[in-house]
Amino acid sequence: MRHFEPKKARIEIIPMIDIMLFLLVFFIMITLHMIPTTGITSNLATSTTATEMNHPKVLVSVDQAGVITVDSHILTPVQLTAQLQASNPAQTLVTIAGAKDTSLQHLMAVMDACRQAGVTKIGIAARKQSQ
Numbered sequence: 001m002r003h004f005e006p007k008k009a010r011i012e013i014i015p016m017i018d019i020m021l022f023l024l025v026f027f028i029m030i031t032l033h034m035i036p037t038t039g040i041t042s043n044l045a046t047s048t049t050a051t052e053m054n055h056p057k058v059l060v061s062v063d064q065a066g067v068i069t070v071d072s073h074i075l076t077p078v079q080l081t082a083q084l085q086a087s088n089p090a091q092t093l094v095t096i097a098g099a100k101d102t103s104l105q106h107l108m109a110v111m112d113a114c115r116q117a118g119v120t121k122i123g124i125a126a127r128k129q130s131q
Contacts, residue, residue: 057087057091057092057093057094058070058084058087058092058093058094058095059071059094059095059097059125060080060094060095060096060097060110060114061096061097061098061099062096062097062098062099062102062106062107062110063099063102064099064101064102064103066102066103066105066106066109068080068110068113070083077109077110077112077113078113080110080113080114080117081113081114081116081117082117083117084113084114084117084118084119085117085118089117089118089119089120090118090119090120092119092121093121093123094114094119094121094122094123095122095123095124095125096110096111096114096122096123096124096125097124097125098110098124098125107124
């Protein structure tokens, strides 16, 4: 009669694969929510001399009607100035992404709001024109 034969220990790999897959999905989902807004749906103007800029700290979009949008929030020029003054305006890089049909006056209103807040680093987004 056999009495308790010790079984050889086994490492179950299936639960470990399940846990690793869960962690992978978890980190992918978290990473997607951590990525800041990297683009706007706008028909940007084109330029043959457009150059790469550092990633902006604040991306301001202006549509054809002059509506100012920052992080999916619609702002007035006064509200934009107040929001920029709340951060460190001397170190803030603002990029203005105006639609192709946006008037120059709307862009100047945004630039004036940025300068009144103390922002000195202002760029205008453009699409590189193919030659």
